[in-house]
Amino acid sequence: MSREVVLNRVRSALSGSNHEPIAPISGYRLTGILTDEQRVQLFESRLDDYGARVFHSSRQNLRENIATTLLEGKKLRMVHPAGVPESWLDDRIFWAADSQSAGDGLPYTQIEGFDGVLTGATAAVAESGSIVLQHSLTEGRRALTLLPDYHLCILYEHQIVETLPECFGRLKGSATRPTTFISGPSATADIEMTRIKGVHGPRFLDVLLFGSVVPLTSMP
Amino acid sequence: MRISLFITCYNDTLFPATGKAVVSLLERLGHTVEFPLEQTCCGQMHFNTGYRREAYPLAKRFLSIFQDAEVVCIPSSSCVAMIRDCYPALACENNDEKMAQEVDSLLPRIFEFTELLTDHLKLEDVGAYFPHRVTYHASCHGLRSLHLGDKPLRLLKNVREISLIELQDADRCCGFGGTFAVKNAEVSAAMLDDKVRALLDTRAEVCTACDNSCLMHIQGMLHRQHATVRAMHIAEILAAGTDR
Amino acid sequence: MTLVTLDPRKAKPFPKAAAELLRDTQLRKNVAHATDVIQRKRAAVVAEKEDWQALRSAGAEIRKEALRHLDTYLEQFEQQFIQAGGHVHWAEDAVEAQRIVLGILREAQATEIIKIKSMTTAEIELNQSLESNGIRIYETDLAELILQLGAEQPSHIIAPALHKNRQQVRELFSREMHLPDLTDEPAALTEAARLYLREKFLKVKAAVCGANFLIAETGSICIVESEGNGRMCLTLPDTLIAIAGIEKVIPHFSDLEVLLQTLPRSATGERMNPYNSVWTGVTPGDGPQNLHVVLLDNGRSHVLADEISRQTLQCIRCAACLNTCPVFRQTGGHAYGSVYSGPIGAILTPQLYRLEHALSLPYASSLCGACYEVCPVKINIPEVLVYLRSRVVDRNRGKLASVFNQERIGMKMMARIFLSPQRFEAAQRMARVLEKPLVGKDGWIHWLPGLGGQWTVARDLEAFPAQTFREWWQSRPKAKGGRQ
Numbered sequence: 001m002s003r004e005v006v007l008n009r010v011r012s013a014l015s016g017s018n019h020e021p022i023a024p025i026s027g028y029r030l031t032g033i034l035t036d037e038q039r040v041q042l043f044e045s046r047l048d049d050y051g052a053r054v055f056h057s058s059r060q061n062l063r064e065n066i067a068t069t070l071l072e073g074k075k076l077r078m079v080h081p082a083g084v085p086e087s088w089l090d091d092r093i094f095w096a097a098d099s100q101s102a103g104d105g106l107p108y109t110q111i112e113g114f115d116g117v118l119t120g121a122t123a124a125v126a127e128s129g130s131i132v133l134q135h136s137l138t139e140g141r142r143a144l145t146l147l148p149d150y151h152l153c154i155l156y157e158h159q160i161v162e163t164l165p166e167c168f169g170r171l172k173g174s175a176t177r178p179t180t181f182i183s184g185p186s187a188t189a190d191i192e193m194t195r196i197k198g199v200h201g202p203r204f205l206d207v208l209l210f211g212s213v214v215p216l217t218s219m220p
Numbered sequence: 221m222r223i224s225l226f227i228t229c230y231n232d233t234l235f236p237a238t239g240k241a242v243v244s245l246l247e248r249l250g251h252t253v254e255f256p257l258e259q260t261c262c263g264q265m266h267f268n269t270g271y272r273r274e275a276y277p278l279a280k281r282f283l284s285i286f287q288d289a290e291v292v293c294i295p296s297s298s299c300v301a302m303i304r305d306c307y308p309a310l311a312c313e314n315n316d317e318k319m320a321q322e323v324d325s326l327l328p329r330i331f332e333f334t335e336l337l338t339d340h341l342k343l344e345d346v347g348a349y350f351p352h353r354v355t356y357h358a359s360c361h362g363l364r365s366l367h368l369g370d371k372p373l374r375l376l377k378n379v380r381e382i383s384l385i386e387l388q389d390a391d392r393c394c395g396f397g398g399t400f401a402v403k404n405a406e407v408s409a410a411m412l413d414d415k416v417r418a419l420l421d422t423r424a425e426v427c428t429a430c431d432n433s434c435l436m437h438i439q440g441m442l443h444r445q446h447a448t449v450r451a452m453h454i455a456e457i458l459a460a461g462t463d464r
Numbered sequence: 465m466t467l468v469t470l471d472p473r474k475a476k477p478f479p480k481a482a483a484e485l486l487r488d489t490q491l492r493k494n495v496a497h498a499t500d501v502i503q504r505k506r507a508a509v510v511a512e513k514e515d516w517q518a519l520r521s522a523g524a525e526i527r528k529e530a531l532r533h534l535d536t537y538l539e540q541f542e543q544q545f546i547q548a549g550g551h552v553h554w555a556e557d558a559v560e561a562q563r564i565v566l567g568i569l570r571e572a573q574a575t576e577i578i579k580i581k582s583m584t585t586a587e588i589e590l591n592q593s594l595e596s597n598g599i600r601i602y603e604t605d606l607a608e609l610i611l612q613l614g615a616e617q618p619s620h621i622i623a624p625a626l627h628k629n630r631q632q633v634r635e636l637f638s639r640e641m642h643l644p645d646l647t648d649e650p651a652a653l654t655e656a657a658r659l660y661l662r663e664k665f666l667k668v669k670a671a672v673c674g675a676n677f678l679i680a681e682t683g684s685i686c687i688v689e690s691e692g693n694g695r696m697c698l699t700l701p702d703t704l705i706a707i708a709g710i711e712k713v714i715p716h717f718s719d720l721e722v723l724l725q726t727l728p729r730s731a732t733g734e735r736m737n738p739y740n741s742v743w744t745g746v747t748p749g750d751g752p753q754n755l756h757v758v759l760l761d762n763g764r765s766h767v768l769a770d771e772i773s774r775q776t777l778q779c780i781r782c783a784a785c786l787n788t789c790p791v792f793r794q795t796g797g798h799a800y801g802s803v804y805s806g807p808i809g810a811i812l813t814p815q816l817y818r819l820e821h822a823l824s825l826p827y828a829s830s831l832c833g834a835c836y837e838v839c840p841v842k843i844n845i846p847e848v849l850v851y852l853r854s855r856v857v858d859r860n861r862g863k864l865a866s867v868f869n870q871e872r873i874g875m876k877m878m879a880r881i882f883l884s885p886q887r888f889e890a891a892q893r894m895a896r897v898l899e900k901p902l903v904g905k906d907g908w909i910h911w912l913p914g915l916g917g918q919w920t921v922a923r924d925l926e927a928f929p930a931q932t933f934r935e936w937w938q939s940r941p942k943a944k945g946g947r948q
Contacts, residue, residue: 003554006710009765010535017532017771027518028722046735102749108666108700128725128736141750142699142741146692168721175682175717176548176744178751181724183736186692188606188654194630196654199606200661201692201739227933229882233892234926236933243937247944255937255945261882266875268831270853274879281883306850364833393790397830399871402918404828406483409922410492410794411830440923443908 032126032162039126039162040209046129050184051197052205059210063090066118066152069206075115075150079106083137084118088154100141108147116150117202122174124160125167130183131155131207132167134174142178151182151202157211221251223336224289226282228296229261235432241459242295242333245346248459256285264302269399272310279303279310283322291340292326295333295455297362297430298398303330305365332362333455334430338371344378349461351381355424356454357415357438358391359431372430372454379457385422389414396437412441420447427451470586470617472817475801477824482799494629495796499787505733506784506838512735513725522722524842527778530680530713531768537680537713538759544683548745550755557762558588565590565672565705566597568756572703574670576600580687580697581608582674583781584707584760586803587816590672602664604693606657613640617798661693671697671752675708676780677723678757681716684744685757688727690737698741704752709760711768711777717742723780726840730782763816773848776811778841783808785835785845791828800825807835811848819855826852870915889934896928903927 034042044054057065067090070078080089082097089095096114098106111117120138124131131153133139145151161167171179186201197203223246227239243253263278282303286292294300304327311320337343356376362368376384395401395411402408415438419427425448429435432453439451475481485491510516530537542552553568555561569577577594579601585591591601603612610628611617614636628636634648637656646656673694677686685706687694698704714723720742728737746755768774786792786806797805802813802822810829814822826849835845860866881891902909909925911917919925931939940946 001554002556002560005556006554006759006761006765007535007538009761010538010710010768013765013769014532014534026522028515028522028725029518100749105749112666125736130736135747135750141747142695143750146695146699164725165718165721168718172718176684178743178747179741180695181736181740181742182738183734183740184738186690186738188691194650196650199654199658199691199693200604200665200696229888232933233895234928236929236931236936239933240936253945255934257934257938258885260885260888261878263882266879268850268853269871269875270826270850270855270857271875271879272854273858274875278879278882305847309847360830360832360834364837393830393832393834395790395830397832400827400830402915403871404479404482404791405918405921406479406486407791407794407828408830410486411790412922436926437923440919440925443924443926444910444922 028165029163030165032166034126034162036157039160040157042162043124043126043129043160044209046126047184047205047207050129050205052129052184052207054207054209057208057210062154062208062210063087065208066090066154067092069152069208070116073150073206075152077113077115078118078152079111079114079116079144079148080118081138081140081144083140084120085138088118098140098144100135100137105141105143108143111144111147114148116152116204117144117148118152118154119145120154121159123167123170124155125164126160126162128164128183130167130181132171133180133182134171134177135180136177142180145180145182146201149202150204150206152206152208154208154210157209221341222254222290223251224254224256224286224292226259226262226286226292226294226299227255228294228299230436231295231432234436235453238295238432238453238455241453241455242293245455245459246293249341249343249346254289258285262299262302264299264306265398267302267306267310272313275306276310276314279307280316280319283307283319283326287322287326289326289329291336292330293333293336294330295430295453296432297332297359297366297368298433300330300332300335301361301365303327332366332368332430334362334368334372334375335366337375337458344374346375346378346458347461348379348458349381350379350457352426353383353385353422353424354426354428354457355385355387355419355422356390357387357394357419357427357429357434359429359434360393362430363391368430375458376428376454380461382457385424387422387424387427388418394434394437396433398433401437408437409441412437416441416445416447419449425449426457428454428457430454470798470801470803472802472813472821478799478801478828479824481801482795482828485795485799490629491796492794496793499793502733502787506729506787507733509729509733509735513729519722519726520840520842523726523780523840524778526714526719526722527780527841528775530715531711531774531777534710534713534768537715538710540680541678541683541713542759544681545745545757546683548683550683550745550757553756553758555758555760555762558760561588561707561758561760561762562590562593564758565707566594566599568703568705569594569599569670572670572754574599574703576602576668577670577672578602578604578664578668578697578701579608579671580673580689580694581605582672582707583803584674584709585672588707588760588762590707602661602668604661604664604697606654606691606693609657609661610636613637661696665693665696665700669701670703670705671701672705672707673697675706675712675757676727677720678708678713679715679717679720679742680713682744684717684742686720686740686742688724688737689739689741690732692739695739695741698743699751701752703754703756705756705758707758707760709762709764711764711779723840727780727782730784730838730840763818767812767815770815772851773811773815775843776808776815776848778843779808779812780841782840784838784840788834788838789829790832790834791830800828807845807849808843811845811852814852819852819859823856826850826856874915889932892928892932896930899928
């Protein structure tokens with residue numbers, strides 16, 4: 001059996017090797033040093049670098065601010081994971097829910113037809129400007145945040161950590177869930193190394209941040 | 221201090237002026253230079269071309285010749301890299317415990333020429349005078365194996381009346397690479413072409429480096445192009461100035 | 465564009481291939497420009513990381529640890545993957561891997577696939593094999609699409625179409641996608657590709673991908689990408705087949721916290737690439753339900769067995785070494801005659817494909833060390849290059865043909881000379897005599913015979929000085945160490 005052949009080859013290749021003791025894998029930075037406010041600001045500036053927009057909201061005005069963002073961007077027909085709170089969904093927008101139960105989800109061609117998708121997230125990393133989805137009930141199945149051209153992501157400020165090791169610390173307990181790191185809209189540099197945004201996946205990304213760190217700012 | 225000079229096989233044969241400059245400078249600084257005549261080659265060319273078996277006895281010869289030296293000065297960073305990086309491997313793969321010990325014992329006493337000045341003699345101003353436009357090329361072994369950093373530049377900056385011009389992409393390989401220059405002559409020449417072009421852009425009169433292998437390569441194309449730029453080993457610049 | 469062979473068994477030796485490619489000035493310009501851009505970006509994001517060297521060390525240890533106990537980690541991965549609902553297959557070589565993939569597709573009744581760029585699939589020539597068995601393949605990476613439409617070969621690990629400029633791409637897309645009014649603006653070209661491929665993503669039921677990392681602890685696969693075509697292929701079809709070299713295993717999920725810092729910075733000069741997907745087995749209602757991984761040996765266990773060159777397998781395919789290599793800069797990737805080009809290719813190809821098929825590759829380097837300096841997992845590429853050179857030389861020892869080999873004769877002669885100071889001095893004197901007929905009036909040699917002629921192709925050689933250093937030394941007064 002090929003399995004046995006390959007494993008035996010590997011074992012015999014390694015036998016007789018003088019293995020030095022394993023050096024401790026550390027020395028790189030684990031925890032962040034920024035204050036809550038600095039961390040949020042760093043995250044914002046990273047997203048700004050990518051051309052993703054960041055808005056702030058208070059928890060109370062979340063529904064209103066979601067609606068305003070969508071209306072201004074003329075995103076009037078939106079799809080969302082079934083588990084997203086009803087309180088986020090303003091009547092001025094047409095909403096369709098996508099189920100994660102096997103066989104119950106919307107057809108891909110239909111998802112494609114919406115103006116955008118609204119989800120929450122699991123975590124975010126300030127240093128790299130990444131949003132981490134683990135496709136829970138408020139994040140939806142993976143196709144949902146892939147097919148529409150616009151993604152509005154609702155993020156609680158305390159979901160943002162500074163460093164990637166901190167993020168992996170948070171993900172440890174759910175490591176086997178499907179996990180997607182989004183660090184800006186898709187891009188290619190395959191033509192003369194000129195970075196072009198928006199190949200596949202949502203070309204437009206907005207993040208609405210809410211929480212206690214930054215006071216309510218008026219919407220642009 | 222007694223400083224033993226390992227001139228290197230190619231400097232001995234092709235660039236005696238470099239050796240003379242090293243001797244002149246070290247004596248001017250008040251040291252005694254010794255030159256063990258039994259020395260020939262450190263084995264780098266053989267080792268790097270794949271002739272490890274032939275390099276082994278050459279390495280052992282080197283170690284035995286210099287084992288009692290107080291300090292060894294070598295005006296060639298690639299040869300120092302050979303001794304530092306490859307001699308331990310040669311000892312190991314030949315199961316030569318004695319050689320391994322000799323290497324361990326000698327390595328702390330081995331210095332590339334600019335290292336000797338800055339790290340061992342703790343000097344950055346050697347009293348040189350060289351009123352010319354000079355640009356510095358960072359030889360690969362000096363840069364990446366010996367981590368010379370800015371030592372050569374610090375020495376050059378203290379040369380009186382020197383005009384130092386930065387070379388663009390100074391740390392990019394000139395294309396010599398030992399036998400690479402003949403085994404992959406076209407690519408080597410293409411790399412050299414880029415280096416020479418950057419060099420000519422500086423309008424310097426002199427191109428300097430810590431390795432005559434690079435300089436020989438560079439001068440070879442400069443001469444072919446009838447350019448008037450001179451390639452000079454850093455020792456020759458640092459030794460200049462006794463006749464003002 | 466000349467037809468290039470990326471099969472080491474058939475490719476031209478590097479010096480010959482390189483000499484031909486050097487004449488393509490457009491290629492050289494494209495390669496130099498592209499690598500300059502990436503290098504600058506890389507330098508900027510690396511400079512931001514105060515712990516960059518610590519991350520490199522950690523990355524090297526993670527990869528070393530994975531290789532040290534590769535059998536254990538492979539078995540752990542397999543167990544976890546199966547438990548999570550996936551199927552694991554083992555392939556001893558390329559042919560077996562091709563057969564396995566075809567078998568899975570037949571069983572799934574798939575006659576077409578969408579594909580994410582994968583060096584491994586290129587290595588095993590999967591496309592050719594599937595196509596000859598009636599499977600239609602749609603490459604979905606922009607660069608791979610460019611190559612596929614132009615019937616060409618990749619020239620770089622991360623940016624395979626690096627050798628093409630925008631005008632060349634416009635011409636290609638315009639023709640193949642029937643878009644006569646297409647401009648050569650990269651944005652327009654990208655939009656054309658987006659629309660062309662969207663149709664495939666929604667329709668095709670099976671996908672093939674590689675893997676950046678296989679995580680033993682959890683049985684997960686990690687794919688690192690920029691364009692989003694990866695996510696499309698991993699999420700939309702019913703059937704997904706991942707093909708991965710056995711060396712892709714990393715021990716723990718948390719190892720990604722190091723490698724996802726070093727890989728994007730090294731590969732594309734970004735703090736993080738746009739999309740990373742990590743998933744474990746089958747998730748009901750989300751993504752492919754028919755999930756397979758093919759664990760490929762194809763020579764890797766052979767590389768593993770050699771203690772000095774085993775470090776070659778630490779590679780995480782970032783291509784930073786290609787981007788920084790001054791040789792690659794001149795020739796581009798095709799000169800290496802292998803899907804793995806540049807410095808990593810020069811050490812991986814001779815080991816994976818057998819030394820005799822790649823004898824010139826270990827010499828395709830000036831040993832400048834720039835590659836080692838940028839490698840995020842600290843592979844000492846120059847050390848392995850020099851080691852492989854000794855294997856090339858040792859292989860030829862005792863062979864009749866090598867008796868007449870100029871280089872070998874010269875090396876043996878020089879070794880003898882260097883073993884004795886008397887012979888050395890005699891050789892120095894003799895060289896001065898022998899060169900006399902070759903020295904021009906200007907005191908320089910403009911032409912040398914034989915191997916030396918390679919020098920004088922582009923460079924002059926100054927005549928030997930009248931007096932060697934040791935002759936001068938011996939002419940000094942006794943008090944100064946001389947003989948006088």
